[in-house]
Amino acid sequence: MTAPRPIIRCDLNESAYQPLPAVAEAIATTAATANRYPEFRPETARAAIAAHLGVDASGVVVGPGGTAVVSALLSDAAARHRAAGRDTPHLSTPAPTFDGFAILASMLGYRVDATRLLDDGAPDLDALVASVTPSTAALIVCSPHNPTGAVLTEARLRALLLSVRADLPVILDEAYVEYCERPPDSRALVAEFPNLTVLRTFSKAYGLAGVRIGYAFGTPAAVAGARRREIPFAVSTAAQQAVPVALRAQTQLAERVAACCAAQA
Template sequence: MTSDQLLIAPDTALPTLRGAVAGLPSYVPGRRGAGADIAALASNESHYEPLPAAAAAVAAAAGTMNRYPDSAAVELRERIARHLGVTAGEVAVGPGSVGVLQQIITGMCDAGDDVIFAWRSFEAYPILVELAGARPVRVPLDSAEGHDLDAMAAAVTDRTKVILLCTPNNPTGVPISHERIEAFLQSVRPDILVVIDEAYVEYAEAGSGPDSLALYRQYPNVCILRTFSKAYGLAGLRVGYAVAAPAIAEGLRRTALPFSVSALAQKAAIASLDTEGEMEERVAAVKQERARMAAQLEAQGWKLQASQGNFLWIRADERLQSTLVDAFDRAGILVRAYQGDGVRITVAAPDSNDRVLQLLEAHAA
């Protein structure tokens, strides 16, 4: 008997989900497609194959997959700590930065607490907040598609526990300068955790965003959030990390699901840090393509903000968004649409980028 053939009396009481879960929107990932002619530009993945050293580390560790990984991820945390000039006690890891963020929200928020973030920003923010029983406080972006820090500061109440700053912002690509974040931190209560989410930091031009480690050393309520999913190309292995004051980092490790970062992911992340120069060469190529695409699109008449991520953002109302997405779909190009706001396009290999430029030229104002 299959699940849809179960006989249940009409008056039978069944288990019910929590109200927060029943009304929770599903996270919408970038669409996937099969075929050599499909350009998958919806998920901000690296279009490069894994770094050779990372692939070799995974292959070497594959024979141990019958064993549990180190739940404390000691070797990986120590390697991240050396990379950043902090201690392993200040590092917590999880299944991607979104997994670590769930640990942060779970560890910091009780039911009814507030979490403030810009909107539009990373779509998982409100989902994780509501799942914890906390209240998401969305603050609209400013006219330049960036964080309105004054409005975010004004949104702080006695219930505020966490503030999320995404720089460069996903999906708009706009960074927050060091000076603006420092001024913001000076205005925020020290008992509020300010998370600087830097999933795309490797793609940012030097000086465009904050020196987050310097801010962390000056303001103990800062938490840095990063991932190996983007520039390091380990999206399929799920490993990210946070840097926070030792007591907070210890709390994040306690709220983590046991064994949440696989042994293969830990080995691949360590190998990636050990061969970081190769990653930086790939990032430089993406940044060059990003600049080329932005220049051509602006010449076509598109108005863009200077993205510091591995993607470009086109602000579009419902009608234009529908037109563009339909055109991209017909052309075999998968992009990420945000209803009523715009379209995000991952920067990939030059041939895929050329297809995007050609299509958008035909729809330029």
């Protein structure tokens, strides 16, 4: 009897490739210490990510997957919204999009104000801006967009940020940024707009979806509340070992991204 063929879950946008050999080796070395707790806070991964981005580590929040980081960001935004004496927090985001946003919003007591996409699959930024009210506690937009792949230029993102109030937390989900040929300068946008936080993950191009690690970066003030919500021991030793090795393997990563894009052409 032949072994069943592995199931490929296209709906999850998993990488078709296994982790890079050096990354897999780094993960394997942690097996013998699985009886030990990981770091109380994910400082090893945070330091490696900050060095890779060229930002201060105080502006980086890390969690077990990008979903966990979004949860911390939205929890902080909702808490600040309620502390200001406002009513039920609303989340503005285009739809369809990553379904985790709506799930987390429901868990955290948000109402979701979904806006349409344009015919080319890009978020309708005019509609997104129009959806913002005093009840809006946070705004999330993806670029490249999930699930259409549409990319927002730096100019369009800047126009969006200029069109919403300066104290509104805006989360730019860049889960697929490694596949973008000309991504916007997110660090420059963060420096210009202190209400912006940029979300990224190791689950997609890096092929570490099962390891569960993601991060966000922004000004220290923007991510301080989310950092206080990092769950102790939540980022595994395997994830923390994998991150520095993965970030050093940019040439191999670029080769895999190119191969993946060529396969889809």
